């Protein structure tokens with residue numbers, strides 16, 4: 276029988292994950308989502324056939340997995356409201372919240388729980404996500420597989436064995452979609468400067484990004500080789516790549532990802548320390 280999965284929060288990230296699970300054949304009747312937004316719950320029950328409720332603790336009473344999918348700023352209050360129900364049931368806890376450590380969540384929920392912490396990214400909303408996952412020592416192999424199944428419903432999953440590496444995951448894939456959106460903006464603007472209509476430049480830029488990523492995923496060659504394959508000696512690409520390399524593109528990415536990881540550490544400290552009685 277399918278594990279009972281309860282989502283605390285029924286917003287973008289939760290609905291992307293349970294939507295993907297249902298589309299992959301997971302029974303909607305084994306899924307519950309909670310929210311204070313009654314209209315949202317009515318719509319979800321009608322459209323996806325899942326159970327819905329505004330009572331977080333009741334939704335946990337029969338759950339095998341509880342996915343915490345509310346904003347980090349209200350997580351403490353939500354966790355403390357769930358504490359008794361979670362301690363009575365002891366389900367696997369999966370958090371998609373940015374910046375909150377497995378230990379912080381475990382403490383807020385009363386302790387000694389199996390916790391998987393996940394750093395997803397927004398392309399999960401279109402089934403093309405990339406998530407980094409970390410499990411604390413209480414997570415069993417079966418629970419690890421279950422967490423993999425949940426997040427693979429919206430994209431690829433990579434496990435890290437050191438929670439601090441989730442900062443690197445944030446720097447590469449959590450925040451990463453924004454880097455590519457910036458590149459698309461820049462390429463569109465450059466195309467327009469060279470005379471293309473904006474709509475044409477955007478379409479070409481986006482399809483080129485999609486094509487390059489698809490090709491790199493399917494190829495037996497690494498991205499460096501694929502890049503060299505486009506660079507005919509003395510040709511146009513060579514000029515463009517030299518310009519990007521001379522302009523310091525690699526160093527810019529190194530600096531940007533370091534700044535990102537540092538901010539992830541700061542935010543974790545802020546979220547933990549701004550909450551009294553810890």
Ligand SMILES: NC(=O)C1=CN([C@@H]2O[C@H](COP(=O)(O)OP(=O)(O)OC[C@H]3O[C@@H](n4cnc5c(N)ncnc54)[C@H](O)[C@@H]3O)[C@@H](O)[C@H]2O)C=CC1
Pocket residue numbers: 283284285286287288289309310311312331344345346347349353371372373394395396397449450
């Ligand atoms: N790495 C990334 O780019 C992303 C990370 N996330 C993480 O996912 C989490 C959820 O984000 P979104 O889905 O974008 O937010 P959202 O605002 O779309 O959804 C939050 C949901 O929580 C519900 N909610 C509010 N108070 C509640 C309560 N007391 N009990 C139960 N539900 C309550 C709201 O009604 C809403 O359905 C966040 O913690 C965020 O950090 C989300 C999107 C992308």
Ligand SMILES: O=C(O)[C@@H]1CCC=N1
Pocket residue numbers: 373445449450
């Ligand atoms: O920018 C942020 O803080 C969040 C975390 C990863 C993606 N968005």
